[in-house]
Amino acid sequence: MNEGKKRLFTGLQPSGQMHIGNYFGAIKPNVDMFAEHQGLFMVADYHALTSLKNPSELRTNIIENVKDYLAAGLNTNNAILFKQSDVSEHTELAWIFDCLVTVPFLMQGHAYKDKVAKGLEPNAGLFTYPMLMAADILLYDTDIVPVGEDQRQHVEYAREAAAKFNLTFGNTFKEPAELISKVVGVVPGTDGQKMSKSYKNTIPLFATRDEIAKAVMSIVTDSGGERPQNVYAIHTLFKTETELATLYETNKGSYKALKDALIEDINTYFAPMRERRATITDEEVKKVLYEGGIKAKAIATVKMAEVREKVGVTL
Numbered sequence: 001m002n003e004g005k006k007r008l009f010t011g012l013q014p015s016g017q018m019h020i021g022n023y024f025g026a027i028k029p030n031v032d033m034f035a036e037h038q039g040l041f042m043v044a045d046y047h048a049l050t051s052l053k054n055p056s057e058l059r060t061n062i063i064e065n066v067k068d069y070l071a072a073g074l075n076t077n078n079a080i081l082f083k084q085s086d087v088s089e090h091t092e093l094a095w096i097f098d099c100l101v102t103v104p105f106l107m108q109g110h111a112y113k114d115k116v117a118k119g120l121e122p123n124a125g126l127f128t129y130p131m132l133m134a135a136d137i138l139l140y141d142t143d144i145v146p147v148g149e150d151q152r153q154h155v156e157y158a159r160e161a162a163a164k165f166n167l168t169f170g171n172t173f174k175e176p177a178e179l180i181s182k183v184v185g186v187v188p189g190t191d192g193q194k195m196s197k198s199y200k201n202t203i204p205l206f207a208t209r210d211e212i213a214k215a216v217m218s219i220v221t222d223s224g225g226e227r228p229q230n231v232y233a234i235h236t237l238f239k240t241e242t243e244l245a246t247l248y249e250t251n252k253g254s255y256k257a258l259k260d261a262l263i264e265d266i267n268t269y270f271a272p273m274r275e276r277r278a279t280i281t282d283e284e285v286k287k288v289l290y291e292g293g294i295k296a297k298a299i300a301t302v303k304m305a306e307v308r309e310k311v312g313v314t315l
Contacts, residue, residue: 006143008039009136009176011084013048014061018068019202020266021187021195024237025148027205029181031072033146034079040140040296041069041079043289046091047132050111050125066285068205071277076288084136086293089300093135096311098128100164106130110153130154134161138173139300146179169310187237190219192230203234206274209267216263226252231262238265 010030018027034041043062052058062083074081084090106112109130115122130153137145137158145155155178162173186194189201196202203215221228227248235244235258251257308314 005038007140008033008037008144008146009042009140009142010039010146011042011044011136012065012069013044014058014065015048015052016057016061016197018065018205019195019197020205020234020237020270021189021202023072023205024187027069027072029146031069031074034075035073036078037144038078039080039142039144041074041081042136042296043081043083044136046084047129050123050129062289063282063285066289067277067280070280070285070288071206071273073273076292080292080295081288082292082296083289086289087139087297087300089139089297089304090132090135092304093139093307094128094132096307097131097134097161097165100168101131101161105160109157110150130157131161134158137176138162139303140296141174141303142176143174144179145176146181148181152178152180165307165310172306172310188230188233190215190230192220203266206270206277208274209263212266213263216259216266219259221255228255228258231255231258235262235265238262238269 010033012026012030030041043066045058045062048058048061052061066081069081070076106127109127111129112122112127115126133154134157137155138161145158147155155176159175162175166172189195189199190203191199191201193199193201204211207215216231216234219228219230219234221231232244232248239247247261248258251261305314
């Protein structure tokens with residue numbers, strides 16, 4: 001890895017089957033960034049434990065989600081692709097940060113506040129989640145963290161953890177900058193709401209043509225307009241507005257023809273990636289993660305040796 005370039009850090013939480021909303025909102029932007037920049041791409045399996053308690057499901061998600069990214073073209077020459085749990089320094093540093101920040105500070109975390117607002121009892125992992133994320137970022141002298149606008153707080157918490165440690169024990173950590181990702185906006189699901197597994201309104205990523213057709217044909221259309229808005233909104237992910245103008249004018253009021261066109265465009269876009277994904281084996285994924293873990297561990301070990309010296313546990 002070229003140390004002269006600014007270092008990126010990002011990752012994915014292996015929470016389940018990906019859909020096209022995940023692709024345009026996270027996978028494609030990350031793949032594009034690592035095409036030209038170098039850094040670390042982490043599979044956040046310990047973060048997933050705050051909500052996922054099924055071990056076989058977690059193992060499957062890790063493998064399948066990594067396949068998704070590799071099929072989409074993640075450049076592993078530029079990205080150290082590794083699993084969070086393979087680098088124990090993450091949880092060790094998180095504990096040290098937990099000992100520096102206050103309970104009221106952690107109570108401001110968006111995920112914690114949302115859970116409380118819904119009348120649910122958050123687990124302690126969700127409460128201290130921001131400090132594990134801070135450790136993820138700061139372990140690697142990260143310069144830039146690409147995030148969506150709704151994740152800006154994660155980087156702010158990392159900067160605060162770095163500042164508190166540096167003030168208490170001496171200059172040790174870089175304070176990273178966020179790079180607010182340019183997102184495509186909310187990708188609508190088949191019912192018009194935000195595409196989400198929890199709403200059961202998704203078009204699965206790398207679905208077969210038949211599966212794509214089934215999902216697209218289920219898109220809710222409003223019977224009052226000449227242009228079905230939900231179909232059109234999804235279509236804009238695959239064609240420019242100029243290209244769509246002629247198609248939608250020619251087929252004004254013909255919802256089936258427009259859905260058929262959308263099916264073809266989705267299938268054409270993802271078919272090469274789908275074919276590439278079919279060739280990626282579980283063993284290849286494990287090898288990539290193993291080799292990435294060794295590289296990430298080498299960086300983290302050096303940083304934690306400095307941290308242990310600074311806090312006084314090294315004799």
